[in-house]
Amino acid sequence: MSLTITAQPSLNKVDQFIKAVMLTYPVSYKSRMAVLKRIFLDGTSFGWDAAGCPDLYYFGGLRSDMDFGDLDQQCQDVEAAMAGESCASMALHYAGRAVALKRQHADRELVSTYIDILAVEHTQGEDAPMNANLVDDFRIGENQLHSAPYLSMDKDWALAAEEVLTAARHGISVSLGMSSWRFNPETADNRLLHIHRLLTQYLDQLDGVTGTKAAEANRNQLADRLIDEVLAEEAIR
Known part of the structure; x- marks a missing residue:
C-alpha cells in the first residue's frame, strides 16, 4: 500500500508541547491522547501559571527530535x-x-516522520474509546482540573482539556452501557458514575472559555437548514 501524505498542519502551543513530549518519551506517550490523559486525568494537580496554562515542569527537559x-x-x-x-x-x-x-x-521512525500530524490528530480512534481506560488513574478531587482557573484559563489549553474529557466521558458511557434501555444507575459502578458527573461539571465550566456548545448548536442549525432546503428542492421536482 502506497499513500502519499503531504499534509502540513499548523501547531499551536499545546500541539507543540505534545509533539515535544512524544519525541522525548516515545515509549510512554505514543499518541496525542496519551499526553492529554497524563496532564488532565492522571495523578495529582501540579497547578497553573499566571497565563492560565497548566504547570508541566514534571515532564522535564523536552527534545526537538526523536531519540533512538x-x-x-x-x-x-x-x-x-x-x-x-x-x-x-x-x-x-x-x-x-x-x-x-x-x-x-x-x-x-514513522512517528518521527509524521510527528506534526500525530501531535494534532487521533489516528487510532483514541477520541472515541470503547472503554473507561482513560480514567484508570483518575484521582477524584486531586486532578489538574479540580482547581483549574476556569475564568482565566488559556483557550488552547481549555480546548485540549475539553478534548480529553469528552473522550473519557464517552468511554465511561460505553463501558457502563448508559445508552441502553437496560442501564440501571443503581447497579452501575459508583466510581465511574461519579467520575462521569465530575467530567460533565468540568466540561460545563470549560465551555465558558471554549464556547463549544454554542458553536455546535450553530452547526446543527445550519445543518438542519441545509437539509430542509434539499428536501424542499426534492419536493418541487
Whole structure:
C-alpha cells in the first residue's frame, strides 16, 4: 500500500508541547491522547501559571527530535548475543528479539516522520474509546482540573482539556452501557458514575472559555437548514 501524505498542519502551543513530549518519551506517550490523559486525568494537580496554562515542569527537559539511543543499544546487545550463540533454540530466541527491536525502531521512525500530524490528530480512534481506560488513574478531587482557573484559563489549553474529557466521558458511557434501555444507575459502578458527573461539571465550566456548545448548536442549525432546503428542492421536482 502506497499513500502519499503531504499534509502540513499548523501547531499551536499545546500541539507543540505534545509533539515535544512524544519525541522525548516515545515509549510512554505514543499518541496525542496519551499526553492529554497524563496532564488532565492522571495523578495529582501540579497547578497553573499566571497565563492560565497548566504547570508541566514534571515532564522535564523536552527534545526537538526523536531519540533512538535505547533501541540502538539493545540492538547491539542482541547482535552480539546472536553472534556468539551456538544453541539453536537460544539463537531463535534472540532472532525473535531482534525482529521485535526492528519493529519498534520502524514504529518510532514513522512517528518521527509524521510527528506534526500525530501531535494534532487521533489516528487510532483514541477520541472515541470503547472503554473507561482513560480514567484508570483518575484521582477524584486531586486532578489538574479540580482547581483549574476556569475564568482565566488559556483557550488552547481549555480546548485540549475539553478534548480529553469528552473522550473519557464517552468511554465511561460505553463501558457502563448508559445508552441502553437496560442501564440501571443503581447497579452501575459508583466510581465511574461519579467520575462521569465530575467530567460533565468540568466540561460545563470549560465551555465558558471554549464556547463549544454554542458553536455546535450553530452547526446543527445550519445543518438542519441545509437539509430542509434539499428536501424542499426534492419536493418541487
